[in-house]
Amino acid sequence: MGAIQGSADGTAGTDGAGATGGDAGLAPAYGTGRLLGRVLRAYPRVLPAVVVASAVPLAPLALAEHVPGLLASRDGVYVNGVAEPFGGPGTAEYAWAAVLAVLGLLVVPVPLGASALIAGGALLGRPVAVRDAWRASLRRYAALAGWVLAAAAAGAALAGALLGPVLIGWPVWTGWAAAVIAGPVLLVPLAVALAVVVLQGETPWKAYATAYRMGEGRRRVHILCVAAAVGVWIGAHRGVTWLLGIWPGWGEGTPGVEALGFAVSALVGPLTVLLLCAPAVFCGQEWTLGTVVDLDLERADAALPQRAPDGAGWKAMPVPALAAVLVLPPLVGPALFLANPFGAPVVVQERFGSVRSDEYAVDVLPKGETATLLFGADGADAAVCDPECAWVDSGERLARGGGTTLAATGDGYALVSWRDFTYQEEPPGPNEKSGLYAAACDEPAECGAGGGRLVRPFAGDHYDTASDAVRVGDGLVVASSVRADGFRADPDGEEGGLLIQICADTACTGPRDVPVPGVGVGGFLVDGRFLDIAAAPDGGFAVAAFDAAFGELNVVHCADDECAEPQVTQVREAEFREEFEGGVRARYGVRALYRPDGTPVLAYRDPASGEAHVVDCADAACSESTDRAVTGPGWERPAPGMALDSEGRPQLATFDMAAGRLVLVSCRDTGCADTATVPLAEVEGEPGKSAIALDEQDRPHIVWAQGETDADFGTRRFDGDLVSTRCEEALCGAGGQTP
DSSP states (O other): OOEEEBOTTSOBOOSSHHHHOGGGOOOOBOSHHHHHHHHHHHHHHHHHHHHHHHHHHHHHHHHHTTHHHHHHGGGEEEETTEEEETTSOOHHHHHHHHHHHHHHHHHTHHHHHHHHHHHHHHHHTOOOOHHHHHHHHHHTHHHHHHHHHHHHHHHHHHHHHHHHHHHHTOOHHHHHHHHHHHIIIIIHHHHHHHHHHHHHOOOHHHHHHHHHHHTTTTHHHHHHHHHHHHHHHHHHHHHHHHHHTTSTTOSTTOHHHHHHHHHHHHHHHHHHHHHHHHHHHBOOOSSOSSEEEOOOHHHHHHHSOOOOOTTTTTOOSOHHHHHHHHHHHHHHHHHHHHHOTTOOOEEEEEEEEEESOSOOEEEEEEETTEEEEEEESSSEEEEEESSSEEEEOOOOOOSSEEEEEEEEOSSSEEEEEEEOOTTTSSSOOOOTTOEEEEEEESSGGGOOTTOSEEEEEOOSEEEEEEEEEEEETTEEEEEEEEEEESSOSOTTTOOEEEEEEEESSTTOOSOEEEEETTOOOBBTTBOSSOEEEEEOTTSOEEEEEEETTTTEEEEEEESSTTOSSOEEEEEEOOSOSSOOOOGGGGGOOEEEEEOTTSOEEEEEEOTTTOOEEEEEESSTTOSSEEEEEOSOOOTTOOOOEEEEOTTSOEEEEEEETTTTEEEEEEESSTTOSSEEEEEEEEOSSEEEEEEEEEOTTOOEEEEEEEEEEEEETTEEEEEEEEEEEEESSGGGGGGGOOO
């Protein structure tokens, strides 16, 4: 093995023919600038050969890599283009991953060694044909496999160094410090040893020792080359993922990004290998002290195959077969996604905010790929999904109040909210400013919670507040309820209870009051969807009222828009003999919609069992009805969201509490006697509210929450994340599901 003594001018002196190349015809690179120039000049020449040398042996592995995703779609869902199995990977997925790992360790040495031979030969001035590189790699298979195992062990050690301090409670910087110190000493020589293995035919351990000695006096060049190789590979892939991740459906792991990942690997892979091999052919010196070891060019000449004909070294097989091998693996992922052989639901999902209560009311207003989300509880909020969800600033929060509803009116929005000023002034007591306020606005951001006009004065202390609003004709119908308690301004004239107000316009100017005595709504110090107004297709409307204190459900039917003669029907008798004040009352609630035949359908949560129920009304007033449970029990289940498809069939967004999943319960008929259940997502923790709407193509858009509930002083406070889940197929593919 030749040695080179550095000279003062930075060129290399020699002590033998092997160091200069002599008869070998191989030329090392003298100086950092020449090394970099040689890498850049060699890149376009080795690009096709390295791609072929690596892609052909790895093609079966690339195809087999898609099997876990295919297995996951058997009992799973495609989320943003990635197959996610319910319950996590199963035995089959783990077994296949183990098989892939073993096959990878067995196969990778051949393409890796062939690529290094082609790159090293190009840097030394000898083009190497792909077939010759494969043969040479097979002859050195044991050494290359040893290097791959050593590299895998080093990677595991690096991961342990970074994660170990976190697991044992040490500061994070200690792991990074260990990695920074060990990297130049241990990992960089190991990377350079790959070129020594293929160019000098040494064992991995001897190659490591040689690579380390090569770095004496040249450590900076070795570190820069290895760092550049790693940076080019990781930076290119992460950069593409980051750029494409701006658009929904193009996140990490999606078929499109995966296919582009193959193209990126083909472009940057040859440059990465060239940079890893560059330190081995470098013969410059950064400083002049000591004797350093260079690549033994005589052994390299013997190790490298004969010079390949110009332009023909990459043709390892017939061009059509080669094209198929190169093109097929990147297309398998998108093809499987489009084929969807197991019929898994395909959804676009996004977590877009946090929520600190399960007492809010949610409405989803879809339009094609976009949707407006309206929220009401102790104030009003809105978000717009186009397609990513972003919050809209909806103004100030209510200092004290509740029963807030932000409703769409066709050409704008209406905000109705209870505001209680009992304790806002000293001394506390009845306040003539307290009551129900209504406001009209063009955009959700203009509906400030503190604006509007007082439409229902209620000066006393507010309890059991609830409200809803819907456009009927050219005006607005507002339903509200409050229970008087504590301070009262006029005990004889302020009874509270359910009140329907008929407004001439969406700003609720000069409302006409229609009292509905004897109908309980809401519960003590709790908000939720306890009132829901549904407009009938041929005029009139119905108000569904849920009494969370006693578990009673009533329907108030108005045959005309003026509600001259309201008709009250008890749909469900009271569940409790005494007023119930349990924390799960925020999970109660009701949704009401009119079907095309003019009959309403209701969805609610059973107060005792937690089952989701559908009430199939036989007439417009729901004087006769059939009540069906469409899910099993589950006390944590919130009230289901409900929408109607284009044929008037109910579609419910609720939860499978036994499996811990968000599901779509799709009714196959208008009365929900026959249903199909489509699982859409796994719930992390406890489910929160769920709301659903369908676009013009019957594709559901669901907004739901997941998180944890803390119990404190008899109350339950939910804290979790809001999630938007939009199906890409009509009814989330429920048309192909079995009941």
